[in-house]
Every structure is written in structure tokens, then in C-alpha cells.
Amino acid sequence: MKTFRTRMTIILMSLVGISMLAAGLTMAQLFKDSHIRALKENMAREINLLESTFPFISSGSGDAAEYYTSKARELEKLTDSRVTFIDLDGTVIGDSEMSPAEMDNHAHREEIESAEGGAIGSAIRYSETIGEDMLYVAHRVSSDAGFDGYIRLSMSLAAVGQEMNKGWYLMFGGLLLLFLAAALVSYRVAAGLTRPLEHITRVANRISRLEYDARVNLHRRDEIGQLGLAINGMADSLQQQLKVIHDNEDLMQSVLANMTGGILMVDSSENVALINREAERILHLRGEQILGKSYHELKRNYEFMKFVEEGTLHKEFLREERTVYDPEEMILQFDGVPMFEDDGSYRGMLFLLQDVTEIRRLEAMRSEFVANVSHELKTPIAAVKGFAETLLAGGVKDKETERSFLQIIHDEGERLNRLIGDILELSKIESKRAPLEYAPVNIKELFDGIYEMMRASAAKKSIVLVQDIPEHLYIEGDEDRLKQIFMNLMSNAISYTQDGGRVKVDVEVIGESEEEEKVRVTVSDTGIGIPKKDLPRIFERFYRVDKARSRSSGGTGLGLSIVKHLTELHQGSVRVESKVGEGSSFIVELPVMQSAEPEI
Structure with missing residues (x-):
């Protein structure tokens, strides 16, 4: 050798x-x-x-x-x-x-x-x-x-x-160095047999340092080559498994980020180990401010911190609903779930934060609606039942009294029929089962028909009906629904205007461009007016400013709520301006052309 x-x-x-x-x-x-x-x-x-x-x-x-x-x-x-x-x-x-x-x-x-x-x-x-x-x-x-x-x-x-002489000196010096390098190389030829093993060792060390893209680059068919192939196969398997792990981790992060509920995890050391985007929004903080720190850093959110403290203390399932003010009022539902390994070791607590403010508001509205409906139905039914029982018992001998009782039963029956009709109509609108059929509607002709229908009830109170509506003005809308909107407003105006008063309808076109062009309809009266404190709630269901006056006028308390819903279905808006003793003005703004079919 x-x-x-x-x-x-x-x-x-x-x-x-x-x-x-x-x-x-x-x-x-x-x-x-x-x-x-x-x-x-x-x-x-x-x-x-x-x-x-x-x-x-x-x-x-x-x-x-x-x-x-x-x-x-x-x-x-x-x-x-x-x-x-x-x-x-x-x-x-x-x-x-x-x-x-x-x-x-x-x-x-x-x-x-x-x-x-x-x-x-x-x-x-x-x-x-x-x-x-x-x-x-x-x-x-x-x-x-x-x-x-x-x-x-x-x-x-x-x-x-x-310069040539210098070149020769450099060349001879380089030749001498090259001779020395050649001597070293010759002695390293034998050592070259061990280089593949050194290469395999280096690759194995890189893989052990989690560099799973490292590969053995040997083109040999002997045992060393087979060893290199085996290590490459192992690296491929590890890399594939790591990809699956990363994909699952990305999926989990995506799920956490898009959850509608907040998630916060406190580990066994009572440090925050995980928080998602919704929890950050509810708690008004950023993840980097709290991750890896004690949950006591949540002191700004005192109610939640106390709940976390209770959960980590008892290490059992907890559920509470608390009202917080940060800065606005919110109703939050807290759930705490302990996490244990298969061997029973404690990993920490997982907390779920759910903003149930809107849910509770809707539940309160539903309860109030049911209570109002029950009350509104009970009143005419009680009247009908009471007067009918009196008649059936034969307690009324006078024909005039008997006739007045029957008239009351008839009026209450009519009121009950209107109430049920309005409830069903509002339910249909709110449940999106009232499709609109758009067509060009002549505003002048629409109000001429409404005035004709309202003329008799206005004449009974000597109320003057006035209109200022341009000729040949058209808007795109559902004619029946538009008629329902303005008949409700006209009926209210007549009902709450004293004898000898006036109800007026003004129509004008507003908007700077054709795309923004709208029709503004103002129904004003000289009635009793609405107190300022009642204006924000005037469009709520069953809300009445003067309950006694409303019932005596036959109102159901649902008319303005129906007006609001139908106006919004037409992509419009409605508002009210009023002064007590001077009258009220209901202002409806509707687009001349519907830009797109609204969801109903």
C-alpha cells in the first residue's frame, strides 16, 4: 500500500x-x-x-x-x-x-x-x-x-x-507549494475511502438537529451506498411526518383564529399558553402581551381573571355568565375545562369566552314580545268574553244597552283581527318570507289612492289632507308594500291629530348623482307630538307613547315597526322629528332605483 x-x-x-x-x-x-x-x-x-x-x-x-x-x-x-x-x-x-x-x-x-x-x-x-x-x-x-x-x-x-522575472519567481514558488500539496494529496487517497462514511455521519448529525432536508449524496452500490439509501429513506419519512404535523398545526391555528368564541389556555404553571383572535378582541389585548406570562396579567379584565383563578384552583368544569363593562356593557359566558393526560397528569385549564350580549338581547326582546302579544290579545278577548257572558246571562234587558254591548264585542273582535293580522305580517317580514315584487310606481297615483281611502276617517275629525307631490315621479319598488308603509303613517297621523288639524305629504327628489338619487317622503301632522325621550323607541314593537290613547284609537302598536322593516327591505330609511304639542314628521327616504335585490 x-x-x-x-x-x-x-x-x-x-x-x-x-x-x-x-x-x-x-x-x-x-x-x-x-x-x-x-x-x-x-x-x-x-x-x-x-x-x-x-x-x-x-x-x-x-x-x-x-x-x-x-x-x-x-x-x-x-x-x-x-x-x-x-x-x-x-x-x-x-x-x-x-x-x-x-x-x-x-x-x-x-x-x-x-x-x-x-x-x-x-x-x-x-x-x-x-x-x-x-x-x-x-x-x-x-x-x-x-x-x-x-x-x-x-x-x-x-x-x-x-515583471516577467517576478512572474517566474511566483511560478516556481507556486510549483513548490503544489508539489507539497501533491504529496499530501497522495497520502490522502487512502483516506478517501473513509470520506463516504464521514459524509454519512455529517448527514445523520444534521438530521438529528432537525434538518430533515439533509440527504446522503453517494452513487455507490456497495454496503456504504446501501447505508446512505437507508438514511435517505429515514429522512424522507421524518420530513413527511413533519409536514403532516405542520399542516395539522396550521389547520389548528386557522380554526382557532376563525372561531366565533374566544379560547385561552392556562398551563399547569398558571401561565397563558394559548390565546386566539376572538379572545384578544373580547379581552382588549394582544397575544404577545400575555403569552408565557401569568394569568394574573389579566387584571384589567377582573371578572375573567377571577373566573380563571377559580378554575385553576378547583381544576374542574365551570360555567358562569357575567356582565362586564369594558368600556361598553357586555354579557360574557365563561366556560372552564380541565385538561388531563391519559395517565391522569394535569396539563392546565382551557377557557372559552363567548359574547352572548346579542343573544341575551334577542331573548329579552322575544320575551318582551311574547309578553306584549299575550297582553294585547288578552285585553280584547277579556272584553269580548265579559260582555258576551253578560248578554248570555240575560242581565241586559234594554235593547239600546244590548246593542252597545254587541257593538263593543264587534269592535274588540275587529281590533283582535287587526292585531293578529299585524302580528302575522310582522312575523312574515322578519322571517324573510315576504318577497318584494319590484316595478315602477307612480308616487302621485299611489298617494291619490291612499288619500281616497283615508278621506272618510279624516272627514270625521275635520282634518285637512294636503299633498305636494311632483307629477310623473316614479320609483322602483313593491307597490303593495309601499302602500302599506304610507297608509300606516297616514293612519297614525290622522289618529293622533286633533279635530280640525292638518296632515300633509311632501315628496322631493334628493341626491347629487343618478346613482345616489333618492325620493324623500315627509308625512307631517299637527297632532299631539311625541316626547323627546320616546323618539328612540318609537319604531319598537308594541311601544306606545300614550297607551290609553292608542288603544282607544284602535292601534295595535305594530304599525311603525312594520313601516321600519318594509322601508329597510326597500334599502331605504325612516326617521321621525317631533315636538310635543306641535306635531310630528315621519321622513322616509327610498332609492329611485334598486341597486340590487336585497336579502329578504
Whole structure:
């Protein structure tokens, strides 16, 4: 094995040495060529700069040689290059190193000949004057001042040779280092047999650090390759299981975030371990403010904190309903459920918070509605029953009294019929079983029909009916339901207006654009008016301002509630303005066109 390693080392060292030598020679030549090319380009730029900035004079003048020689010497200090001015016929008229009179004609120099066509001419040759290889770069220059010839720059290539020497030193140094590296590599060939096992070990360690995307990248069919495949299979299985866990966790988080009830979990250390979005809303806090902290941090929500304290103390199921003010009144239902493991160990308490304010309000409304209905039904039934029993017992002998009793029974029967009809109508509207049939409705014709029906009851009280309604005004709506709205308002206005009063209907179009255009209908009277404290509740079911007056007028207490519901079904609104003793105005605003079919 040692002999094999030695042979491999020699072969590798030889190959590396030959490769390094060849690469070094190639790089040296490339470096030299590149450096010379850079020098040429730089010298050409300098000549171009001189062409555009140099103060030329006529080359035929008597002092031209002296002028250009002095200028050449000045430029040599600036450019670090020998500068030569050559006339078009090859005569040197200025040089920074020698006197022009001592210099040969340069017309047939390689750099001059190659520059005759206007290109940049260059040449490399040995200079007898300096005794070194020189790089010559020349370019023809024509000046308006009378100069027509060549500017030539030359530079010694000794610096290039010095750079080449440095390159050789670096190459030999690198070769030496490479020989040492080759020796190390040869001895590590045998160690390469253990690398797959090291790779497998590293992958296994990454998997143990929960990096389940780590894989063994070996393409071998031996036992080591089979071991790598087995580890990859294990990693695939773990990664799939982790994905399932993450998916389940995301699903749980989504469920918690979208629950309509609040969830808060207190662990066995009495720290808050979990809270969902609804609980944050109810408790008016953010999860990061409380997670990982003691539940005593809930002191702002004192009622709930006391409930949590009781639950963690008893560790049993609890349910309570409490009223809190934070800042508005809310009725909250708290449920506490203890959590135990299969082995009986205590994990903590899970608390459910449910805002039941609206539910309790609806329950109260339902109870009040049932009570009101029972009371309203009981009154006419009691009257009918009492007077009927009196008649049946034969206690009434007078025909006039008997007739008045029968009239009372008839009136109460009618009132009972209206009450039942209004209850059924309101129930139908509220249960969304009253579909609207939209069609164009002429407002003027609608109120003409209503006025005709109301005229008799208004005449009994000498009430004047007035209307100010534009002709040919149409809105989209259900004509029967609209008639029901305004008949209820007109009937109320007549009922609560004293004899000799006035009921008026005003109709106008409002809205800045066609899309927002609405019709405003105002039914006003000169009646008894409504106290300010009763205005917010005027549209509630069975709510009466003057109960005795309402019953005597035959009202059921449901008319305005029906008006409100039907107006909202038409995507409109209704409000009331009133002053006691001056009258009331009910203002209904309805869209001219229904934008979409409302839910009913």
C-alpha cells in the first residue's frame, strides 16, 4: 500500500509539475503580450492627447528644431517616455534624448511606415543608443500651425522583463507549494475511502438537529451506498411526518383564529399558553402581551381573571355568565375545562369566552314580545268574553244597552283581527318570507289612492289632507308594500291629530348623482307630538307613547315597526322629528332605483 501511495505521489507530482510549467510559460507569454499591448494603448492615448493640446509651430521655421527639442524634453518628464517629433519626409526635428542633427532619417523605420495610413504605428527593436529593447509607437499628426509629420513615443521594455522575472519567481514558488500539496494529496487517497462514511455521519448529525432536508449524496452500490439509501429513506419519512404535523398545526391555528368564541389556555404553571383572535378582541389585548406570562396579567379584565383563578384552583368544569363593562356593557359566558393526560397528569385549564350580549338581547326582546302579544290579545278577548257572558246571562234587558254591548264585542273582535293580522305580517317580514315584487310606481297615483281611502276617517275629525307631490315621479319598488308603509303613517297621523288639524305629504327628489338619487317622503301632522325621550323607541314593537290613547284609537302598536322593516327591505330609511304639542314628521327616504335585490 505504501509503494502504491509513493508511485501515485510521484505521478501526481510529475503531472502537476509539467502542468504548472506549461501553464507558467503560457501565462508569462500572455502577461508579456498583455503588458506590451497595454503600453501601446497608453502611449497611443498620450499621442492623441498631444495632438489635441500641443502648441505646434511650422516645421519649416528656423527655430523649429530648437523648439520641438525643448518641448520633447519637457514632455519626457511628464510622460516618462522618450518623445520624438519627425517631419513627414522622415527628418527628425525634435527629440528628448539626442540632438536632431545627430539622428538618421526615420522615414523607413517600421513604426513610421506603419503609421503612414493614419493608423497607430508600433515596433519593438533593440536601441543602440540606450542598449535596451524599446517599444516605439508613432502616429501621424497634421496641425493648422504648419506641422505635418509624426509624433513618436518610445519606452524601454526593461520593466516588462522585471515583471516577467517576478512572474517566474511566483511560478516556481507556486510549483513548490503544489508539489507539497501533491504529496499530501497522495497520502490522502487512502483516506478517501473513509470520506463516504464521514459524509454519512455529517448527514445523520444534521438530521438529528432537525434538518430533515439533509440527504446522503453517494452513487455507490456497495454496503456504504446501501447505508446512505437507508438514511435517505429515514429522512424522507421524518420530513413527511413533519409536514403532516405542520399542516395539522396550521389547520389548528386557522380554526382557532376563525372561531366565533374566544379560547385561552392556562398551563399547569398558571401561565397563558394559548390565546386566539376572538379572545384578544373580547379581552382588549394582544397575544404577545400575555403569552408565557401569568394569568394574573389579566387584571384589567377582573371578572375573567377571577373566573380563571377559580378554575385553576378547583381544576374542574365551570360555567358562569357575567356582565362586564369594558368600556361598553357586555354579557360574557365563561366556560372552564380541565385538561388531563391519559395517565391522569394535569396539563392546565382551557377557557372559552363567548359574547352572548346579542343573544341575551334577542331573548329579552322575544320575551318582551311574547309578553306584549299575550297582553294585547288578552285585553280584547277579556272584553269580548265579559260582555258576551253578560248578554248570555240575560242581565241586559234594554235593547239600546244590548246593542252597545254587541257593538263593543264587534269592535274588540275587529281590533283582535287587526292585531293578529299585524302580528302575522310582522312575523312574515322578519322571517324573510315576504318577497318584494319590484316595478315602477307612480308616487302621485299611489298617494291619490291612499288619500281616497283615508278621506272618510279624516272627514270625521275635520282634518285637512294636503299633498305636494311632483307629477310623473316614479320609483322602483313593491307597490303593495309601499302602500302599506304610507297608509300606516297616514293612519297614525290622522289618529293622533286633533279635530280640525292638518296632515300633509311632501315628496322631493334628493341626491347629487343618478346613482345616489333618492325620493324623500315627509308625512307631517299637527297632532299631539311625541316626547323627546320616546323618539328612540318609537319604531319598537308594541311601544306606545300614550297607551290609553292608542288603544282607544284602535292601534295595535305594530304599525311603525312594520313601516321600519318594509322601508329597510326597500334599502331605504325612516326617521321621525317631533315636538310635543306641535306635531310630528315621519321622513322616509327610498332609492329611485334598486341597486340590487336585497336579502329578504
